[in-house]
Amino acid sequence: MASFIAFVTIISLATSVANAQSNVTRGSSLKPTGDKTSWLSPSGLYAFGFYPQSQGYAVGIYIAGIPEKTVVWTATRDKLPFTRNATLSFTSDGRLVVEQTQGQEINLIDGSGASLASMQDSGNFVLYDTNGTRVLWQSFDNPTETLLVGQRLMPNRNLFSSVSETDQSIGVFQLIMQTDGNLVLYPDMAFLGSAYWASNTYGDGPNVTLNLDSSGFLYLLQNSTFFIRNLTQEGYPEKDALYLMKLDVDGILRLYYHDLSNMSRNGAVKWASTSNKCEGKGLCGPNGYCVVDNDATRCRCIPGFEVIDVGRRRLGCRRTYTVESCKIPDAETAIRMAELNNVALNEATYAIPKAPTQDECSSACLNDCNCEAALFTGQ
Numbered sequence: 001m002a003s004f005i006a007f008v009t010i011i012s013l014a015t016s017v018a019n020a021q022s023n024v025t026r027g028s029s030l031k032p033t034g035d036k037t038s039w040l041s042p043s044g045l046y047a048f049g050f051y052p053q054s055q056g057y058a059v060g061i062y063i064a065g066i067p068e069k070t071v072v073w074t075a076t077r078d079k080l081p082f083t084r085n086a087t088l089s090f091t092s093d094g095r096l097v098v099e100q101t102q103g104q105e106i107n108l109i110d111g112s113g114a115s116l117a118s119m120q121d122s123g124n125f126v127l128y129d130t131n132g133t134r135v136l137w138q139s140f141d142n143p144t145e146t147l148l149v150g151q152r153l154m155p156n157r158n159l160f161s162s163v164s165e166t167d168q169s170i171g172v173f174q175l176i177m178q179t180d181g182n183l184v185l186y187p188d189m190a191f192l193g194s195a196y197w198a199s200n201t202y203g204d205g206p207n208v209t210l211n212l213d214s215s216g217f218l219y220l221l222q223n224s225t226f227f228i229r230n231l232t233q234e235g236y237p238e239k240d241a242l243y244l245m246k247l248d249v250d251g252i253l254r255l256y257y258h259d260l261s262n263m264s265r266n267g268a269v270k271w272a273s274t275s276n277k278c279e280g281k282g283l284c285g286p287n288g289y290c291v292v293d294n295d296a297t298r299c300r301c302i303p304g305f306e307v308i309d310v311g312r313r314r315l316g317c318r319r320t321y322t323v324e325s326c327k328i329p330d331a332e333t334a335i336r337m338a339e340l341n342n343v344a345l346n347e348a349t350y351a352i353p354k355a356p357t358q359d360e361c362s363s364a365c366l367n368d369c370n371c372e373a374a375l376f377t378g379q
Helices: 002-018 358-366
Strands: 021-025 038-040 046-053 056-063 071-074 087-090 095-099 105-110 116-120 125-128 135-138 146-148 157-164 167-177 183-187 208-212 218-222 226-230 241-247 253-259 268-272 288-293 296-301 305-307 317-319
Touching: 021 038, 038 116, 046 116, 071 146, 146 208, 157 241, 167 208, 167 241, 208 241, 296 305
Parallel strands: none
Antiparallel strands: 021 116, 038 046, 046 056, 056 071, 087 095, 095 105, 116 125, 125 135, 146 241, 157 167, 167 183, 208 218, 218 226, 241 253, 253 268, 288 296, 305 317
């Protein structure tokens, strides 16, 4: 009974926040630069519109009421960036489109006859019908990389990380609220293998959702009634507090806290899915690996490889040499095995049970024309 009452209270709070909204009518438009770049919520806390994106601009929702202008939702992440000459329009037939100078029109949101749009103080952007009462589309139903207070991640829905802090295009990690009730983090690259974090709630589905309330409480709920698991603990600050959960660029889930009474503070991390900053599989791309140096992640290449693009570490590393034939004269002196400790291999295509030592394992690979890397487990 206690959990049901708590849930009703949470919904009531979310509803009261959502009632505060700012309306946008058909024919309205925005430009990336100038006096009108966004539509603000009534309090000015949230904004929908253009914001700077790597090599151009993107369209989305960001927190305008704090200095760092944190992005919480982005439209058409596979079509970024837009140019400074783009125009965002709320068309006469109820669509949100971006028009480029060369005449190209990109459909951002198809409202199917919407007559009214609203940027709400909850951070939800909503399209309404002619009467302004029925919701035709809302950003809360279509999250990108962030979950806001009052928002839910529904079964079989995903969050995708961004490429970088300045590029909101789709990155390499995804969070899935699976239909079996398990909340799982996967690398968004098929060859990297299985999940690297999970809530371990499989079997509690099919109607489990991820929820965030105004006190920073992040939890899994079944059938909108029963608590399945608490991901965070209660007791976080509530007065003038703004919470959001984000799947960060490094593939880690983090709960951020902003103190709205002290705008000089940056968002503090109240919870994270892991303390290992190299946890996300594939963070450094093919032939790269991650290390932590002075509490910051660094990407390095395996021996014989170099970085493809310093600014886009997910591209990984490429060879610094070429081998035309594996039948190399004096192979024992021309080729050697380089050792990397504490490295995991995500697959074991071949196994050699008769290599009981590291030296024998290395020799077995050197003598195999098709072997480029070997994993010695000591077993």
